[in-house]
Amino acid sequence: MSGQARRYGHLCWAYDDRAGFMARAVEFLRAGLAAGERVWLVVAGPPEPIRDRLLGLDDFATALAAGAAEVRSLDGAYTSVAVTDPASQVAAYRAATRTALADGYTGLRVAAEATGLVRTPAQRDAFARYEHRVNEMMVTEAFRAMCGYDRAELGDRAVAELACLHPEHNVDDLLFRLYAAPPHAGQVALAGELDPSNHDLFRTALDRADLAPVGDELVLVADALRFLDHRALIHLSEYAQDRDATLVLRAARSGVARLAALLDLPALRVEVLR
Structure with a gap:
């Protein structure tokens, strides 16, 4: 896990059993209470049964009574x-x-x-776009979140579409992450690996991020990117061309710059980070 990811505190947790998710959610919120944060547990269905269970935990009982902790329904x-x-x-x-x-x-x-919130394709598309926007908000606001998704109900592809837009996730076979970059570093950070197995997922993620040029540039920070192939570079160039922009790829590996030079992509510039 990168230092950038740790600083965000935006975690996707795919689960196969609801009790396991609840245990992880309580752990996540307990860390917030220890840090002096207000915490919310948002649940499907009525909140009262879950609140009653949390009242059996001393730290949560105190926090619930004081207003430091709340259990809310999705529509709340x-x-x-x-x-x-x-x-x-x-x-x-x-x-x-x-x-x-x-x-x-x-x-x-x-x-x-x-x-x-993500059962249908339309719901999932909208919520994935929200996931990227809330990443941008977290860059400047004291907001942290954990998003739980039932893998058995949604399926692996749907979970991957959502998890890849988080700086942190627990999906073992998901190779890349795309999320808002820290201030002054760029617009979006890319970490992990891009290869033929995930090109379609990467295109979907990038389209949902819907980056707008600053000036005439889109700046992508890829210092935590371990591998990408020529097709990913071609797609990045085409993505920038569609937005009348140049995509500036800030990479840690000089090989990325050499590959881009060989491809001669008109809308892509690689800057090798020192």
């Missing part, structure tokens, strides 16, 4: 449970984070069982 935390509007949902979490800060907490941390 998300602006729409039909098809997510990325801008509205990011705005809602930004406002909730700032309210937590105003109330004396160090930020807001949310663990959400989000399977019910």
Whole structure:
């Protein structure tokens, strides 16, 4: 796990058993309580049974009584449970984070069982776009989140579409991650490996990130990218051309620059990081 990923605190947790997810969510939120954050557990269905269970844990009982912890239903935390509007949902979490800060907490941390928000292709497309936008928000706001997805219900491909847009995930066979870059580094960070097995998934992720040029450039930070092939470079160049921009790829490996030079891609420039 990279230092950048640790700093975000945005985790995708694919699970096969709900009890296992809940145990991991409690651990994630407990770390937030220890850090002085307000924490929310967002659940499918009515929140009261889960809240009653948490009352049996001393630290959560105290936090629930004080308002430092809350259990919410999906429709109590998300602006729409039909098809997510990325801008509205990011705005809602930004406002909730700032309210937590105003109330004396160090930020807001949310663990959400989000399977019910991504069951259909339309829901999944919208929520994946939201995942990237909330990554951008996390760069500047004291907001941390864990998103839980039921692998048995959604299937491996659907989970991969969502997990690859998180700086952290627990999907062992998912080779790359694409997420908002830290301030002043660029627009988006790319980590892991790109090869023929994941070209289609990468194209889908990049389209959902929907990067807008700054000036006439799209800046992609790839210092944690271990491997990419020529097809990935071609796609990046085409992606930039479609947006009348140049894609600046900041890579740690000089071999990437040599490969790009051989391909002579008009909309791609590689900068080798020292």
